[in-house]
Amino acid sequence: MSEGLSKGIAILGSTGSIGTTALRVLERQNGRFRVAALTAFANDALLAEQVQRFHPAYVGCVENGHRDGWAAGPGCLIAAATRDDVDIVLNAVVGAAGLDATIAALRAGKRVALANKETLVVAGELAAKAAVEGGGEIVPVDSEHSAILQCIGRRPASEIRRLILTASGGPFREWSAERLATATLADALRHPTWQMGRKITVDSATLANKALEVIEAHFLFGIPYDRIEVVVHPQSIVHSFVEFIDGSVLAQVGVPTMEIPVLYALTHPERVTDDGVQRFDPVAASPLTFERVRTEDFPAFALGVAAGRAGGVAPAVFNAANEEAVARFLAGRMSFGGIGSAIQSALDACGSGAAVDREALRVADQSARAHVRALQ
Numbered sequence: 001m002s003e004g005l006s007k008g009i010a011i012l013g014s015t016g017s018i019g020t021t022a023l024r025v026l027e028r029q030n031g032r033f034r035v036a037a038l039t040a041f042a043n044d045a046l047l048a049e050q051v052q053r054f055h056p057a058y059v060g061c062v063e064n065g066h067r068d069g070w071a072a073g074p075g076c077l078i079a080a081a082t083r084d085d086v087d088i089v090l091n092a093v094v095g096a097a098g099l100d101a102t103i104a105a106l107r108a109g110k111r112v113a114l115a116n117k118e119t120l121v122v123a124g125e126l127a128a129k130a131a132v133e134g135g136g137e138i139v140p141v142d143s144e145h146s147a148i149l150q151c152i153g154r155r156p157a158s159e160i161r162r163l164i165l166t167a168s169g170g171p172f173r174e175w176s177a178e179r180l181a182t183a184t185l186a187d188a189l190r191h192p193t194w195q196m197g198r199k200i201t202v203d204s205a206t207l208a209n210k211a212l213e214v215i216e217a218h219f220l221f222g223i224p225y226d227r228i229e230v231v232v233h234p235q236s237i238v239h240s241f242v243e244f245i246d247g248s249v250l251a252q253v254g255v256p257t258m259e260i261p262v263l264y265a266l267t268h269p270e271r272v273t274d275d276g277v278q279r280f281d282p283v284a285a286s287p288l289t290f291e292r293v294r295t296e297d298f299p300a301f302a303l304g305v306a307a308g309r310a311g312g313v314a315p316a317v318f319n320a321a322n323e324e325a326v327a328r329f330l331a332g333r334m335s336f337g338g339i340g341s342a343i344q345s346a347l348d349a350c351g352s353g354a355a356v357d358r359e360a361l362r363v364a365d366q367s368a369r370a371h372v373r374a375l376q
Contacts, residue, residue, distance in 0.1 A: 008036035013092035015040040037080035077101035091116040106136030113265035115141035124219030146261035147239035147252035164241035166233035170205040183336040193236040211304020232291040299340035313364035314351040320368035321346035
């Protein structure tokens, strides 16, 4: 531990949904943790407010230049993640931009509370190698993977028959294929259960996010793809199931809030009191329902899982193409249906090849982005 009895926390992406949730959780922990570093994409009023409130020793902005001694540029993520006064790095950066900071933190022996699933999607093997070399560890923040971790405990992978991740189904769960063709940005951002950033909300609407989570689960828990399944669970109360080889099935259940998995990622394997979280009421939560995933209407999901199975650079291409397509959709330059088509086109053009090193992944990422940008 870096200082006294408190653990130093670096939050990468402090002004986003997960970052602000984490700060809210930390504030209730009465000195158990100390905010050592904050980074954000932009130098804005919210970051300034966070700095004034939590007094981190290090502040960085990816854009918008210097202010009051704050660091600037993409390198601030790695700098924050590898500081000596940081014990735990909460990586809440959106997209592949968070990859290098995760690997640097693992090599520096840090615990990485990982909300940036793209790290494992793009470079799961590199991240695992960095953890072994540096003595770091990854603890997932995504509610589904936190649920799996809590269900598995210390049981070996050999005792696990299946992982079953749940998906809310997003705002288009009940929409027909014909109606999906007319979906607008406002429709896609109207998530029925979770309050999230714009990019991940669109990913939830296309179910691309669930494909990313399948790939992440594969690397986190060492389970083959043919033993990882997804079911739609609109109430978002059951966060995942784990089926064991003797037929027993464990589920982690709770109210749909990211505060619980954020805190658990910081304290795992211990649990600490948090009186600020809404208590679970099984009667109020009823009924709980489950449905199959309509893969034919949400092609991004099937494309992502297939990319994970293919391995090599395919997952990196899937992620990059999805990020670029969603950015175009958010900017009004692509239809909702065009997201899946763009991903398919990029995978066809750029999705083969071995992921021999970080440079190969960088080239695949950039090629996929350029391909999507060139689409009409």
